[in-house]
Each structure stands twice: as structure tokens, then as C-alpha cells.
Amino acid sequence: MHHIPRLSEAVYVGMCRYVGTPTEVRIRREVTDTVEVVKRSVSIIRGFDIMKSGSSREGFRLQSSDVDLMLWLRDHKVICDLSQISLYRIPQHTVILMECEDLPTGFTRLKMMTPSGDQKVKSSCVTINNEIYISSILYRAHMLEFQRAPGGIVGSSIQHGPCATFNHNDELVPEQEANKADGVGLLIIPPFVMLHMLFVLTHHRLGDTVRSQQSLQDLYTLMLYDDGTHVPEDVRDISWQILGICQQTCGDYVGALNSFQCSLQQNPVHFLQKATMFRIQRINEYLLQ
Structure with missing residues (x-):
């Protein structure tokens, strides 16, 4: 022993x-x-x-x-008691009441107390006994359809119970392939960079140009001025690459080219050179059209 x-x-x-x-x-x-x-x-x-x-x-x-991510609309407020409705401002807030009576443990009904301005929520509502409720089946179907749409954020979404499973790195397929060929098949992305990327792509998909550009500027500022606290040296190649992808997605091709060049100048920890050259070539071909 x-x-x-x-x-x-x-x-x-x-x-x-x-x-x-x-x-x-x-x-x-x-x-x-x-x-x-x-x-x-x-x-x-x-x-x-x-x-x-x-x-x-x-x-x-x-x-x-x-990676488990939960997204929710900030102006949609869920309450468990009717008295809590006074805590929110109507119509700025959409109030939803949880009803748990006569339901198994862990289940609830979502009753609309005020109208929603979100189209996916409105189209997911059903009427039961003259009351309006949100159907989880309909809402999940609408979200999956939205995510799978051309240009969607996460086109590989599939149903997974009450949630949706997706590959959040769909935008990084060339990088993943290059890394698998020459590296270890693992992309290490700093949390700050990943969140900025999600914000940029989500707002872009929603057609919100102002917020998409603001998120893009936030990511650019992070890359330009970070002292290594949030974007360490060994992940700067993939971080500059992600900035370039976001810029390319939003139509800033000159900025994307500059970011891809910055990625090439970093320590090649993630073996992205082939993917970077591929993206640079695609942009140059587009600009020459």
C-alpha cells in the first residue's frame, strides 16, 4: 500500500x-x-x-x-407575485408573471401582464382561458429559425431540451481547420474578446448598426490599449484575428486587413497563418471586383 x-x-x-x-x-x-x-x-x-x-x-x-450562455432581454421582467409589478415602469418594461400552481415541481407558466415589443416574444404567445401566455415550444422554434437564418449568428443551432445547442465558433472555421492541421486543435480565446465578439455579431445580425459599431469599437479599443491584463501575449494572435473577422463582417475591410496583418505579427501560438492569409486573399479579391 x-x-x-x-x-x-x-x-x-x-x-x-x-x-x-x-x-x-x-x-x-x-x-x-x-x-x-x-x-x-x-x-x-x-x-x-x-x-x-x-x-x-x-x-x-x-x-x-x-460553454453555457444565457441571453435575456433587459426590458422583459419576470415576477413571481402580482405586487411586484409596481417595481417596474410600464410600458418601458414588459412584465411576465410566473404561475406555478397546479404544475409539477420545476415547471412554470409565463403569463404576459403587459405587451411585448419583441417580435419573437409576440409571435410565441398563445391564449388560454382568455389569458396570454408564452409558449416555450414556439419561442424555441422562433429562436432556432432566427439563429439558422442566412447570416445568422450560430447557424449550426440544434434543439437541446428547452435550450439550443450551437457551435459558437462558427465564424472561426478557417482558424479551427488551420489549428487542427498544424497545432493541437484548440483555440484559446480570452473571455473579454469572446464577449465583445458575441456582442458585435449579435447586434449585426439584429440589424442594429449603432450598437454593432459601438461593440466593434470597444473590441478595437481593447486590442489597442490592453497591457496584457485581459489579452495576454499568448492569445494576441487569435484576438487580433477575431477583431479582423468582426470588422470584415461589419464591412470595414480596410480595418480587417490591418487587424489580420497584426495577427500575423504576433507569436503564432494558434498556427493561424493559413487562415489569416486565406481571409486576406478573400478581402483583396472582393475589393478588386
């Missing part, structure tokens, strides 16, 4: 290499906390909020793990 302590130590070392040391896990959690605090204050004027959860939120980095 004398070998057990050594075996335990070996298992511990192996787990640290696989998911991260306790210090690394703690730092990842703190970085995510900071991201959420900063973005929450900014997102107040952007119409929706994002919350990250799951193993990635807890600081673990497992290749087989997914």
Missing part, C-alpha cells in the same frame, strides 16, 4: 495539467467575474444581457466541455 501516496500525487499532477491548477482555476473565475461586472453595466443600453455558466464559468478548461 506504500505506493498509494505516490499514485495520489500523480493523479493530482495529472488533473492539474488537464483542467488547470487551483490557482489557474481561481484566476479564471475572477476574470470571468470581472468580465460580467464590466459588461453588465455596458449592456444596460444594449437591450440584452449575457450570463456564462457551466464548467467553463467555474474555471475548468476541458476540451469536451461546452
